[in-house]
Amino acid sequence: GMTPQPSPEAGAAVKAADRAHVFHSWSAQDLIDPLAVAGAEGSYFWDYDGTRYLDFTSGLVFTNIGYQHPKVVAAIQEQAAKLTTFAPAFAVEARSEAARLIAERTPGDLDKIFFTNGGADAVEHAVRMARLHTGRPKVLAAYRSYHGGTQQAINITGDPRRWANDSATNGVVHFWAPFLYRSRFYAETEEQECARALEHLETTIAFEGPGTIAAIILETVPGTAGIMVPPPGYLAGVRKLCDKYGIVFVLDEVMAGFGRTGEWFAADLFGVTPDLMTFAKGVNSGYVPLGGVALSQKIADTFGKRPYPGGLTYSGHPLACAAAVATINVMAQEGVVENAKRLGETVLGPGLAELAARHPSVGEVRGVGMFWALELVKDRETREPLVPYNAAGEANAPMAAFAAAAKKNGLWPFVNMNRTHVVPPCNATEAELKAGLAALDAALSVADEHTV
């Protein structure tokens, strides 16, 4: 429908103020060159020169129903007119209804909802709840994970962004979760990887002292670290270990939740119910900041007669909750979760496998629903990554060339280390996915030039 009106002067002003005054996350401020975005709709956004991009990143994997869905925009406008804000100690319609709709969809008895402003603070609170519930100090978390940028959440995170932030007195112990393609367990099959990863986790528990461990936290499907769908039986095995040792099982569904995997929650793929589950992002397609923790009755009961010592000024903000209510209703009415499952199985998965068959730079394709990763390699035999772990500058040139080629072909790609993640909106159409696959095809030819 829309025809973007090019306005390079307006874009230049936006860019100039950004460079003068906006301090960007995770960045060396002098080395970045952010694109000035003029607008967005559905699966596309465009700049002030009128160049349109198909967004295969869903922002930061949060626009699960695309940009500017008219029903969600209208719901935000209506809520703003009715009651823009209200303090968290009161019962407010939008908050009550959002909690009800979320609780209706979460697995098992995860029926109490604590609202936060985003994913990291959801993780902070989940860990705090687990520590208070058990009276134990430690948290076990996976290498190759991302749980957020606040202090405790970054300490739990298993990626290089933790290195400069680690307080080293945080009670976090890292372990290896299953990842067959780069197995830490010398496994050759998913069954071996699963069994050995569980044995490694139980050994870690034994040597840390079961009575000292409050929680095991895992992303149901690790996202930022590479979309490693766990082998069947792994999460059920972790559930069993948690029950055996009285440890709280926390699943972080900030990225994997709300349709991304073709289920409402990724836990549904495995039939597993954690004790606490974090969410954010897709809960309202990221239109207004919102996250939260879904609590089991057991953990909620810990704070039945004793106060929960934590909270946020904007917990359950009416605008964010109204956006969540509208988003969840749109997802249900428009079959967005089913769309992610169906097109993941019939278009995206097979399309990516077909690219992998023709491009020597693709070491592995993995994923589910609208949640896929291509692991790019220099050498398929040795599996040497296309760029070294945590590469920057010149060492990262092959991935930069890949990304530039994708953009030249109208596709905005998600790039992390030696991978591209294919994470379009969950309501993307077959035609959009095919256009994106064609652009990826061209960009992979550039990556191929850097293989042996």
Ligand code: PLP
């Ligand atoms: N947990 C997971 C699994 C995530 O993917 C993210 C963000 O990408 C977070 C937590 C942190 O969420 P936020 O950036 O909203 O604080």
